[in-house]
Amino acid sequence: MTSSKTPNKSADDTDANAALESGRRRATINDIARLAGVSKKTVSRVINQSPFVREETRQRIEAVIAEWGYAPDPQARGLAFRRSFLIGMIYDNPNPQYVVNMQLGLLDGMRGSGFELVVHPCDRSSPTFLQDVRMFIERQKLFGVILPPSVSEDERVADLLRDIGCEYIRIASVPLDEEEHMIVGHDRLGAQAMGEHLVGLGHQRIGFITGLPSFRSSHERKGGFEDALAAAGLKLDADYVVQGAYTFESGLAAGEALLAKTPRPTAIFAGNDEMAAGVLQAARRAGLTVPEDLTVVGFDDFQIAQAVWPPLTTVHIPTRQVGRMATEKLIAREGHEPGDPASIIPHLVVRESSAAPKPV
Amino acid sequence: MTSSKTPNKSADDTDANAALESGRRRATINDIARLAGVSKKTVSRVINQSPFVREETRQRIEAVIAEWGYAPDPQARGLAFRRSFLIGMIYDNPNPQYVVNMQLGLLDGMRGSGFELVVHPCDRSSPTFLQDVRMFIERQKLFGVILPPSVSEDERVADLLRDIGCEYIRIASVPLDEEEHMIVGHDRLGAQAMGEHLVGLGHQRIGFITGLPSFRSSHERKGGFEDALAAAGLKLDADYVVQGAYTFESGLAAGEALLAKTPRPTAIFAGNDEMAAGVLQAARRAGLTVPEDLTVVGFDDFQIAQAVWPPLTTVHIPTRQVGRMATEKLIAREGHEPGDPASIIPHLVVRESSAAPKPV
DNA sequence: AAGGGAGTGGAAACCGGTGTCAAGAGCTTC
C-alpha cells in the first residue's frame, strides 16, 4: 500500500511542479506547503502572522513564498474570513477633482496592503439610496467603506453601517461621530485663515457666498470666516451674505447680486473656487479689475484656481492626504506611520486675486 | 433510523429558518434549495440560466429567491469560476473630469449586473508599471479591464493582457485592435467639424495647439483639423502649430507664442479646453478681445469650457456614453441594447468664443 | 415489452483558503 502510494504521490508532485514551473498555473497554498514540507495550515499561519510558528519554519516558508511569488487568493481568503478585501468609496459629490484626488489618497493609504478600492457614486436623494448602499456592502461583504462629504454627513447611512456592522470612516469638516470613525477636515480653520488675510489687507465690507446648505462645509467655512471677523472686532453683515450652490453659475449670479449692493463690498469670499471663478466673471462684466477694484478669493485650491485670471488666492485642502489617512485608519496599519494630523489642516494660498482695498 | 432522522432534520431546518427570518443571516443557496424543495445544484442551474430545468421548477425557485432576496455570494461563485466579478479600470490620465465621467459611464454599463468597478490609476512611465498591472489583474482574477487613453494606446499592456488571457476593452480615438476589443472615439471627426466651423466663419490663418504627443488623440485632433482645411483647399502652416501638453499653463505659453507671430492668427484651435482657457488668458494679456479680435476654440466640452469668459466653442465628447458602451461590450450583455455607435461621435458645440474674423 | 436517448436532479469532490482541536516534541518538575 504505502510503497504503491508513494510513487503515485511523487508523480503527482512532479506534474504539479511542472505546471507551476511552466507558469501555466499560479502557486497555491498547497504548493507552498508541499515545497516547504509543511501543512497548508502552517503556511496559512505564516501568512496571517500567527505567533505560533517556529522562527526557523517561518523563514523557510517565507523563502519558498518569495521564490515562487505566491500571494493568497483574496476570494478564497475572503470566503473563509466571511468578508472581502475590498474597500468601498460611497460618494455623492459634484466635484470631479475632489473625487479623483480623494480616490488617489485612498489608494495611497492601501498600497501594498492587498486591499482594493471599489467606487460607488450614488444619489442621496434617490428613494432607493439606502437600499442600494446596503446591497452594495452586503453583497460584496466589504471590509469597510469610506464616506466623503456629503454622504459622510448623512446619519441614515451611519445608522445603517452600525446596524449591519460594517467598518466605516466618515470624512467631514466637523466631528460627527466617535473619533475612530472620523477624519476631520477643519474647514473652519482654513476659512478663518482666509478671514484673517482679508482683514489684514484692510477689508471691512466683505461679501460672502455660501455653498450648498446640504454640505456641512458650507456652514463651517462661513463660521470660520465669522470667527476671524469677530477676532478683529467686525461682524458679518447678513445683507452681504448670498446663497450659492458651489457651481460656477451660482457664483456668477451671487457675484452680480453682491456687486449690485451699495456700498459695494471691497472683497468677496466665495465658498469654493468654482464660485470664485464665477465672481471673477461677474466683476469683469461689471467693468471691475481684480484685485485693484475688488478682491476675490475662493476655497479648495483646485485646478481652476490657477486657470483663471488673476489666479485665485484660496485655501488649500489636502484632499489626497485626507484620503490616505482615512484608509490607513480604516485598515489600522501597523507598519505605516499614523500620519501627522497636522498635515491635513487646510492652509492659505495667496495668489494674485487679493489686495488691499483702494483708499477711499 | 429514518424516523429519528426526520425530526432532527426538521429541527435543523427550524433553526436555520429562525436565523434567516430574524435577518441574522443572509440566505445561501442551501436555504433556497431547502425552501424550494430541490437540490442546490438545481438552484445553481436557475441562477446560471441553464436550459436543463423544467419551467415549473424554475418558476418555483425564482419565486423563493425573490421572496427571500437571495443573491449568490460573488466570492464563492468567483472561487468556483476561477475568476472574480470585478472589472478594473486602469488609467493614467491627468484630467479629473474625464476620469470621473468615464467611471460613471462604466458603472452605467454594469448596473444591476452584479459586477463592480475597481479603479487602478497608474504611472505608465514607472519601471514597475507592467508588473503592477499584471499583479492587479492576476491577484484579483479580474473578469476584465477597461483601458481608457493613454493606457489603451500602450501595446505592452495589450500584449500582457492577451498573454495572461484577460478580457479587455481599449478606448481610443483610432482602431488599434480587433473590433471586439475596441471602442473608437472618433476625435478626428470632431476636430474636422471644428475645422469646418472655423473655415465656415471665414478664418484662414488659424493657429493650432497640439496635445501631449503620447496621446493618440493629439494627432487625431490635428489630423481632423487638417482634413477640414484640405477640404476647403487650405493647408495647415507648420509655423502656426505649437506643441502643448493639455494643461492650462502649456496653453498659456503656446497662446503667447502664437500671438507673437506676424501676421497674427485670427483664430486658435487648442487641442483641449484647458489649453483653450490658457489661450484666453494669453489673449487677455495681449489686450485682445475674444471673439472680436481672436477666435479661441477648444475640445472636450468639460466644465471649464463654460467656466471661462467667453464660454468656449468646443467639441463635446460623450465620455459617459463611451464608458457605458465599453462595459456593455466587455460583459456582452444580452438584455441591454447594443448601444447606438452614433451616440459616441463627438459633436460641435458653438458658444461665444468664436466669430468671423475682422474684415481687413 | 424491451431498448435507447434526452431531460432532470442528487451526491460528492472541488475552488483556495481558514477555524477547531488534538497530538507530538521538548522541556521542566517532583
Next chain:
DNA sequence: GAAGCTCTTGACACCGGTTTCCACTCCCTT
C-alpha cells in the same frame, strides 16, 4: 522516570458556490 507543561504542527471540517459523475424518469422506437 513519569507526569505536566508549553510550544508547534497537522488532520479535518467548513466558507458558499460550481462541476463531475451518475441515476432516475420520461417518452419514443422497434
